[in-house]
Amino acid sequence: xKPKLRxxxxxxxxAKMATEIRSVFHPEVRNYxxxxxxxxxxxxxxxxGYLALLGLSIAMVGMAAIAFGYQVFYxxxxxxxxxxxxxxxxxxxFVFWVGIGHAGTLISAILFLFRAPWRQAIYRLAEAMxxxxxxxxxxxxxxxxxxxxxxxxxxPLPSERGLWPNFRSPLIWDVFAVTTxxxxxxxxxxxxxxxxxxxxxxxxKEPWRKKVFTVLALGWRGSDREWKNFTRAYLFLAALATPxxxxxxxxxxxxxxxxxxxxxxxxxxxxxFVAGAILSGIALVVSIAVPVRKVFRLEAYLTDLHxxxxxxxxxxxxxxxxxxxxxxxxMAWYSAELFERDVFxxxxxxxxxxxxxxxxxxxxxVPQLLWIPKIxxxxxxxxxxxxxVNIGMWYERFVIIVPSLAHSYEPWRFLNYxxxxxxxxxxxxxxxxxxxxxxxxxxxxxxxxxxxIKEILPPPFKHHPVEALVEDQxxxxxxxxxxGYEEFERR
Amino acid sequence: xxxxxxxxxxGVFAHLDTTTDAIRxxxxxxxxxxxxxxxxxxxIEESLEAxxxxxxxxxLMGAFTGSAAGAALAVWASLDWPLIVGGKVIVAxxxxxxxxxxxxxxxxxxxxxxxxxxxxxxxxxxxxxxxYHPSFSGGQFGVFAHVGSDRFDAVRTIMTDSGSEExxxxxx
Numbered sequence: 061x062k063p064k065l066r067x068x069x070x071x072x073x074x075a076k077m078a079t080e081i082r083s084v085f086h087p088e089v090r091n092y093x094x095x096x097x098x099x100x101x102x103x104x105x106x107x108x109g110y111l112a113l114l115g116l117s118i119a120m121v122g123m124a125a126i127a128f129g130y131q132v133f134y135x136x137x138x139x140x141x142x143x144x145x146x147x148x149x150x151x152x153x154f155v156f157w158v159g160i161g162h163a164g165t166l167i168s169a170i171l172f173l174f175r176a177p178w179r180q181a182i183y184r185l186a187e188a189m190x191x192x193x194x195x196x197x198x199x200x201x202x203x204x205x206x207x208x209x210x211x212x213x214x215x216p217l218p219s220e221r222g223l224w225p226n227f228r229s230p231l232i233w234d235v236f237a238v239t240t241x242x243x244x245x246x247x248x249x250x251x252x253x254x255x256x257x258x259x260x261x262x263x264x265k266e267p268w269r270k271k272v273f274t275v276l277a278l279g280w281r282g283s284d285r286e287w288k289n290f291t292r293a294y295l296f297l298a299a300l301a302t303p304x305x306x307x308x309x310x311x312x313x314x315x316x317x318x319x320x321x322x323x324x325x326x327x328x329x330x331x332x333f334v335a336g337a338i339l340s341g342i343a344l345v346v347s348i349a350v351p352v353r354k355v356f357r358l359e360a361y362l363t364d365l366h367x368x369x370x371x372x373x374x375x376x377x378x379x380x381x382x383x384x385x386x387x388x389x390x391m392a393w394y395s396a397e398l399f400e401r402d403v404f405x406x407x408x409x410x411x412x413x414x415x416x417x418x419x420x421x422x423x424x425x426v427p428q429l430l431w432i433p434k435i436x437x438x439x440x441x442x443x444x445x446x447x448x449v450n451i452g453m454w455y456e457r458f459v460i461i462v463p464s465l466a467h468s469y470e471p472w473r474f475l476n477y478x479x480x481x482x483x484x485x486x487x488x489x490x491x492x493x494x495x496x497x498x499x500x501x502x503x504x505x506x507x508x509x510x511x512x513i514k515e516i517l518p519p520p521f522k523h524h525p526v527e528a529l530v531e532d533q534x535x536x537x538x539x540x541x542x543x544g545y546e547e548f549e550r551r
Numbered sequence: 552x553x554x555x556x557x558x559x560x561x562g563v564f565a566h567l568d569t570t571t572d573a574i575r576x577x578x579x580x581x582x583x584x585x586x587x588x589x590x591x592x593x594x595i596e597e598s599l600e601a602x603x604x605x606x607x608x609x610x611l612m613g614a615f616t617g618s619a620a621g622a623a624l625a626v627w628a629s630l631d632w633p634l635i636v637g638g639k640v641i642v643a644x645x646x647x648x649x650x651x652x653x654x655x656x657x658x659x660x661x662x663x664x665x666x667x668x669x670x671x672x673x674x675x676x677x678x679x680x681x682x683y684h685p686s687f688s689g690g691q692f693g694v695f696a697h698v699g700s701d702r703f704d705a706v707r708t709i710m711t712d713s714g715s716e717e718x719x720x721x722x723x
Contacts, residue, residue, distance in 0.1 A: 092589050092690030216628060224628035228646040236653040244660045251664060254673075255688070259589070262685035279675025281683050284586040284599055286671045291591045292604040293667035297660055300610070304656045311649060510688075514590035520690070522566035522714055 083517050085177055088360035092514050099256070099508040100263055102356055106503055117496035124489020127482035128203060136206030138482050145465045145477035150204040153487050155457040156340070157197035157494070158238065158312055159333070162305055163341020164190025165245055168252070169301035172294075177516045178369050181361040184256075184509045185352065186345045187249045192497040193344075194242045196490050201234075203486060230311070230318045237311035244304055248297050254280050255290070256506040282511075309337040316460065323403040323464035326391065332384035339377035339423065340453035342370055346446035348498065350439050352507070361508055364437055371436045374427050374449070381456075382424030399469055406467045407459055411476050415459045422452025559697045561682040561719040562710035569714030570692040571598040576709050577696050585681040587693035595692075606666040613662025614655050621654030622647065682721040691716075 082089070089095060106114075131138040141148050164186040171179040202208045214235045216225055225232045258280035261273035280286060310330035317329040346367070353362040392404040408416040426448050430436045435445075462477050479487075501507065564570040570586070571594050577584055578599070586595055625647040633641050667673065672680070681695040694715075696706045703720055710718045 096689045216624060222632060224632045226634055227625040227629055227650055228634075228643050233646075233649040233653075236650055240653040240657045243657060247660055247664055251667065259688035262688045278673045279679065280673065281675070281679050282587050282589060282687050283680065284584075284588075284595060284601065285680075286673070287588065287591040288596060288601055289604045289606050289667050289671040292606045293610075293663050293671075296606065296610040296663045300614070300656050300659050300663070303652075307649075307652060307656075511590045519567040519592060519594075520565060521568050523568055 083177075085363065085365060085516055086181070086360055086513065087363075089513070089517060091520065092517065095508070095510050095513050095517070096259055096263055098358070098361065099506045099510045100260060102502060102507050103260060103264070103269070103504065110499065110503065114496065114499045117492040117499060120489050120492025121496060122489075124486045124492065127485035127489070131203070131206075131482055132208065136204075138480065140478050140480035140483055142475070142477075144468060144473050144475060145462060147204075147461050147465060148477050149458075149479050149483040149487055150200050152454065152457045152461050153490055154197050154200035154204070155312055155333075155461070156454050157193045157200070157490065158241075159309060159337035159340045159453065159457075160344050161190045161193035161197060161241070161245070161341065162309060162334070162337035163345050164188070164193075165248070165301050165305040166338055166341065167345070168248065169298040169305065172298045173302060176369075178366050180509060180512045180516050181363075182345065182349060182366055182370075183512070184252070184507055185349060186341075187245070187252065188498065188501045188505075188507070189345060189348060190245050190341075191242075191249050192494050192501070193341075194238065194245060195497065196494045198238060198242055199490070199493070201238075230314045233311050234315055237308050241304060241308045244297075244301055248301055251290075251294065251297060252509065252512075253505060254278060255282060255511040256509060258282065259510045260506055306334055309333040321464050321468055322397070322399040323392075323407070323460065326388065328384055328387055328391075332381070332388075335377050335380035335384065336423070336453060336456060339374065339381055339427075340450060342374050342377065343446040343449035343453070346370055346374070346442060347450060350443040350446075352502070353439075358508070361513065367439060367442060368436060371430045371442060374446075375430050378424060378427035378449070382420075385420060385424055403464055403467055407463050410463065410467065412459060412463045412466075415455045415463075419452050419456040419459050422448045423456060426452070557678070557681065557697075558699060558721050559681060559695055560703055560706040560710065561684070561693055561695045561721065562713070562715035563684060563686065563717040563719070564692040564694065564714065565690070565716050566714065567592060567594055567692065570694060571595060573694050573710055573713035573715065574598040576713060577694065577706065580705075580709070582696040582698055582702075582706065585695040585697070587683065587687035587695070589688055589690055589692070605670050606663060609666025609669075610659055610663045613665075614659030616662070617655040617658030618651050620658065621651035624654070625650045682719060684719070 089098075139148070139150070141150075164183075167179050167186040168183040168190075171183070202211050205211065214225060214232065225235075254277060257273050258277040261270060261277045264270050264273060310333065313329035313333035316324035317326060319325060349362055349367075349370075353359060389404055392400045395401075406412070408420075426445055429445060430442070435441045466476050467474050562573055564573065570588075574584060574586060574595065575598050584599070586599065588595055626642050629641050629643075629647075635641070681697065684691070684693060687693045694710070696710075698706055700720075700722060707718050707720075
């Protein structure tokens with residue numbers, strides 16, 4: 061059955077009915093052309109503020125590069141890593157960025173399969189964030205191995221000694237998981253961009269931009285053949301990306317869970333890490349979407365409804381994470397295992413109590429404020445909460461990694477880890493690196509998905525039956541109707 | 552379907568219903584068509600009655616190849632360089648399932664893209680398949696009928712009758 065474009069109404073209602081139909085998700089968007097105009101507004105000449113932010117990001121990357129140079133020259137001892145804490149800030153930051161990279165694929169693939177129409181406006185931003193976050197994360201194992209020129213040892217390459225990587229090692233699983241995730245999310249991101257780059261190609265006036273867009277659009281014209289194969293390919297990519305995104309952080313969690321270090325050796329790690337990853341990812345999407353909406357005046361696209369849905373996702377994942385924290389403590393207590401209990405006591409009352417309490421407060425307690433509708437709908441408050449969650453999630457990874465190593469089995473081996481200046485510089489630099497790509501993306505590629513937003517707008521009709529009906533009526537009421545949503549519902 | 556020439560008639564439409572109307576009428580007369588739209592619309596797909604896309608075959612084959620490749624790589628490499636630890640098995644399938652899974656997804660995704668490029672004829676270098684107008688990526692729809700110049704008038708009449716805003720001819 062063909063989907064109907066509007067809900068059923070009585071004849072009398074129809075007679076008085078509206079002349080204009082809008083999507084409930086974007087009631088201020090009138091037609092297709094407006095989407096092109098607004099999306100292209102983002103790709104314009106940058107102002108001073110933008111250049112200052114970009115310069116700051118590049119300077120942060122430069123600082124990290126210098127610190128990394130020192131570390132390569134003097135050895136990994138330049139970082140604060142030592143026995144027993146062989147994993148510190150670098151691995152914490154790696155897990156943090158991989159986690160950030162989860163929200164994009166959640167929004168772009170999982171919500172696509174669930175046909176959630178509120179994803180259309182936000183997903184491009186989230187997906188770009190995913191690609192750049194995983195790109196950032198992928199740097200950290202290479203920085204951490206100390207002799208980065210031997211990175212290729214992790215890959216299954218034939219060597220003259222006949223050596224192969226150990227496929228039973230979680231670290232090799234991680235290499236496969238992260239590189240697959242980076243490849244697939246990049247491909248998914250680019251395929252989704254092709255029709256929008258073509259739209260940008262058709263409307264841009266600047267000759268050099270037109271040339272670049274012409275190459276990147278691959279000759280896309282939006283023909284029936286292209287759309288038919290594109291929509292199917294996109295569906296299958298989403299179907300492949302969905303189990304992938306759930307697997308990546310599970311595999312990262314097994315880096316820990318497969319070992320016997322107290323505080324790591326637990327079966328709940330995979331779902332616990334995935335929920336935490338989505339929590340941190342959604343939080344960073346909000347932290348970026350709020351300023352982007354304000355600066356580029358995108359209120360018609362990133363509406364309150366979008367933020368409301370994201371707040372609910374944040375609350376859900378925060379509850380899961382809070383439940384996992386509780387379960388961890390329960391298991392430590394109930395196991396009656398001395399070392400397990402000791403590590404968990406140490407997390408909140410030991411040397412790293414500030415990390416432990418930050419994680420519990422910012423991840424499990426603060427997001428519960430979003431239950432109050434007034435706070436949920438206040439974007440400034442939501443923005444602050446999202447920043448706090450990001451800080452809390454970095455601490456969560458720190459609290460999982462460092463105290464367990466610094467305070468494991470034998471008391472004579474207890475030694476506290478301290479972040480060195482070079483590690484701090486590289487941590488700050490990772491944010492510079494991420495925001496550098498993000499800023500460049502915002503100005504060079506369409507950050508709003510032009511073609512997909514049009515999918516949920518009511519299509520232009522000339523001989524609409526209801527419009528024909530009200531043509532003679534004097535009274536015309538403009539009303540917004542949930543057309544796009546209805547269509548999705550009925551599909 | 553008859554062979555698609557580049558010469559033909561392009562109708563530019565501002566509305567979806569007029570576009571599908573033109574498609575149905577032109578198809579009834581047997582003209583091969585290329586339809587442009589700013590966003591994928593199922594109404595257009597239905598009016599064209601096109602067969603199902605072949606991309607899914609690429610996805611399936613790629614995913615299976617990936618599974619086989621992942622299993623082969625992990626098993627063969629482990630047997631080639633056996634790391635004997637405490638008498639544990641060399642071919643450890645629970646551990647290898649992760650490698651198999653990752654390669655299934657990787658090759659499945661890459662071959663889906665290859666399938667899209669092959670079936671969608673991308674990247675298209677040089678002249679497009681049919682006459683194109685930049686407004687098709689904005690808000691307008693286009694219907695191009697691949698016909699020789701002798702049928703131009705007949706096609707133009709159908710286009711204008713269906714409600715085309717503008718009709719363009721390509722003699723090439």
